[in-house]
Amino acid sequence: MRADALRDPGHPRRSYLDEDVSLRSWLLTTDHKRIGLLFLGALSGTLALGGIFALLMRLELLSPEPSLVEPQTYNRLFTWHGVIMVWLFLIPSIPTTLGNVLLPIMIGAREIAFPRLNLASFWVYVLGVAVTLVGMAAGGTDTGWTFYPPYSSRTPTSVVPILMGIFILGISSMLSGINFIVTTHTMRTEGMHWLRLPLFVWNVYATSWIMVLATPVLAMALILIAVDHGFGLGVFDPSQGGDPILYQHLFWFYSHPAVYIMILPGMGVVGEVVAAMAHKNWISYEALAFSAVGIAAVGFLTWGHHMFVSGMLALDVGIFGILSMLVAIFSAIKVIVWTGTLYRGSIALEVPLFYVFGFLFLFGFGGMTGVALASTSVDIHWHDTYFVVGHFHLIMVGGTLTAFLAGLYYWLPKLCGRMYARRAAFVAMLLVVFGFAFTFFPHLLLGNAGMPRRYAAYPEEFQVLHVISTLGSWMLTAGLVLAVLNLIHGWRRGEPADNPWDSRGIEWSTASPPPKHNFAGRLTVLDRPHQYWADEPPWRLE
Amino acid sequence: MHPSPRSYVATWAALMLLSGITLALARVPLGEPGTVLALGLASAKALLIAVFFMHLIEQRSVNALFLSIALVLVLAFVALSAMDVGTRGDAVGELPAPVAAPEPARLSKVR
Amino acid sequence: MTTAVPHPRLQPHFEDLAKQAHAARLGMWLFLASELLLFSALFALYASYRAGHHDVFREAVHHTSFWLGAAMTGILITSSLAMALALHAVRDGRPDRSVRWLCACIGLGALFLVVKAFEYTEHFREGIFPGIYYAYPELPHPGAVVFFTLYYLMTGLHAVHVIGGLNVLGSVARSTGRRRYDATYHTPVELAGLYWHLVDMIWIFLWPAFYLLR
Secondary structure, three states: OHHHHHHOOOOOOOOOOOOOOOHHHHHOOOOHHHHHHHHHHHHHHHHHHHHHHHHHHHHHOOOOOOOOOOHHHHHHHHHHHHHHHHHHHHOOHHHHHHHHHHHHHHOOOOOOOOHHHHHHHHHHHHHHHHHHHHHHHOOOOOOOOOOOOOHHHHOOOOHHHHHHHHHHHHHHHHHHHHHHHHHHHHOOOOOOOHHHOOHHHHHHHHHHHHHHHHHHHHHHHHHHHHHHHHHOOOOOOHHHOOOHHHHHHHHHHHHHHHHHHHHHHHHHHHHHHHHHHHOOOOOOHHHHHHHHHHHHHHHOOOHHHHOOOOOOOHHHHHHHHHHHHHHHHHHHHHHHHHHHHHOOOOOOOOHHHHHHHHHHHHHHHHHHHHHHHHOHHHHHHHOOEHHHHHHHHHHHHHHHHHHHHHHHHHHHHHHHOEOOOHHHHHHHHHHHHHHHHHHHHHHHHHHHHOOEOOOOOOOHHHHHHHHHHHHHHHHHHHHHHHHHHHHHHHHHHOOEOOOOOOOOOHHHHOOOOOOOOOOOOOEEEOOOOOOOOOOOOOEEEO | OOOOHHHHHHHHHHHHHHHHHHHHHHOOOOOHHHHHHHHHHHHHHHHHHHHHHOOOOOOOHHHHHHHHHHHHHHHHHHHHHHHHHHOOOOOOOOOOOOOOOOOOOOOOOOO | OOOOOOOOOOOOOOOOHHHHHHHHHHHHHHHHHHHHHHHHHHHHHHHHHHHHOHHHHHHHHOOOOHHHHHHHHHHHHHHHHHHHHHHHHHHOOOHHHHHHHHHHHHHHHHHHHHHHHHHHHHHHHHOOOOHHHOOOOOOOOHHHHHHHHHHHHHHHHHHHHHHHHHHHHHHHHHHHHOOOOOOOOOHHHHHHHHHHHHHHHHHHHHHHHHHHOO
16 A cells, blocks of 8 residues: 555555655655654764763773773763763754654644755754764864863863854754744644643743754853864953853853753653543643743753852852752642643553653652752752762653653654554663663762762772663663664554554644645644543544 | 834934933943943833834734843843852851861772 | 635745745744844853953943944944835835845945944054953953953954845845845845844944943
């Protein structure tokens, strides 16, 4: 049947995958769904690359002395790992893949608002990756992904190409953000009021605001390091009247909201999966929608909690601490609503839901350690230790990556009309979730015991925990590799599937995979998504 | 519906007038209030440009909303950063007495 | 309803030209918001350093050209008027008049750059360079170094935006002259105008910061 659809332009099952299968049509596509898949391919590569550096670091950390690499090389490894994972993988991750494919469909639109700008966002991303990799090939830099001056201005390593690469990636990020915001505002179909938007859309929309408004500040911070490194315009140099702490203000003004760029889309996925897997309405749609906006808004005002020990005035420290705790309240509200939605639902024990369970457990710890770190007095003990490393990996990997996998598994049938092999998927999920736990829970203990971050050498008494962590990293890697292979196998040879979850998310109203213009007819939305109490789903497609 | 050329010229005249006032005030030593005044005048000029030249007055309010969101964020950012540097060095009472350092951890010989 | 031929400029995924224009404008406002945030990073530095080096900053403002600053402000405000009139003309279905106003805007923008170049040259002659190249004997304090480094960075970034703007305006003027825009479709002119007015707006804050707050 697929062959028929490929040949016949009028075939009823002809999808966006069947329209023109040439390489050129893919690389120059303006179809938001194909662009999402292009990003998915590219991001698999950057995840793998960032992961390789992580594995090398964990190998080095098996022994208390520098064994595998010189400390100077180790500095480059954690810099590359951080830069790749943050800017080449996590920031684009869910928005450019699942967001690109699903956002227009979820609001009933035929296409994204600016299709050519969308294609540009992909190729600008590729350019940014290329420039960054050129910098790494030239020896890379050893400043850490945070590029603090004065060292970043003085390092003999090739920091400028990497800064330029990140700058270019920032442009790609902003192009996506602008597209998503304008699409959500202007291309909603009949009946799709703001308070009927799917939660995934709310979360990606909130994320897009952060992308558009925070990224320029990062751009400026990085340009200023580059001009200092290259031309001696030391705007952060005390001998020229500057202040290195101001760099931290500029850097963290972006990089704290950046972590919300990384987690909010994951929260959107969780919201969708939870309702579908519990076959139950959210216990509070508004709480989930407004908390997303709340996280984005308040998240802009919490950057100082990365600088508690920098010498800021106590009043500033207090303000940032309180705001950091406030933003956690929104996350807590989400966790409560998700859990409440699952409670007494008609639970489908499927792999996406298991990833959500993993998310709830790991993100719960991540969030709580975050609130703990927001307590200034305790942060003084934990700052720059492995406790912080454990905290943010719990969120980034335990949260975002788990949610990303949940989304890929939940929406695989939507993207390609096929189902994955369940048993292998389940095994992969166990390896990922438990592998993650073994890798990163030791970090919390290590950090609390005093192990500083970014060190290749450590006291002997920390070795046991480091070994556990490294073994965990191998388990996590195995799980991720198995998951990727499982998804690819499902795409190519899985059982045909249309809506295996019997989900009432709006995106399931159209065919799986969808036609090129998303809907065969005109979609009218009648109610909020995921209405499981009603007899009919909340849409009309004619 | 669209502003007429006359309203554009009127906006221009208002902008030039406000600029003139700003110029005149700059020659008068006013200290801190002078800074606030100059920023206020600049904001008024920016508002005129946004509302009339950039047509916010005739367009849907969502455009003005977008601009306002950006402005609020800019203000928060500039204020909180400046507050840190501006108060650097302000002590908060007596520092507590130093505590004896604990035993250093046993580090193996580093190559 | 008559089955009208869709406007040649209407993209297939938009219902009508009005929606398409609204989407374009909204996207442009988002871009402008991001530009505001870009400059705000530098304004944050300026405000912070001014708070830290208060008296030196005040003193340093005396060493920029009061009257050239005023001239540049007047030039940019007038160029904004020209831009507004250019958009009005094309909306009115008078592309030739629009081209004339666009050229006036470009001319004033170019004049702004000429004055700026002259100003920079004067500074260079006195030894006022950014960063480690600073060699101005009258104001040796490090606070003055950071003032002038910020001066070059901020007015320089602004000038780069002016140059970019002139390029865009030039291409828009060319297209308007070739009758590619008319009363029904003139979105690029509108978007170029929004950009140009933003450039003016940013200067309105740069002006007191570097020329007036003495």
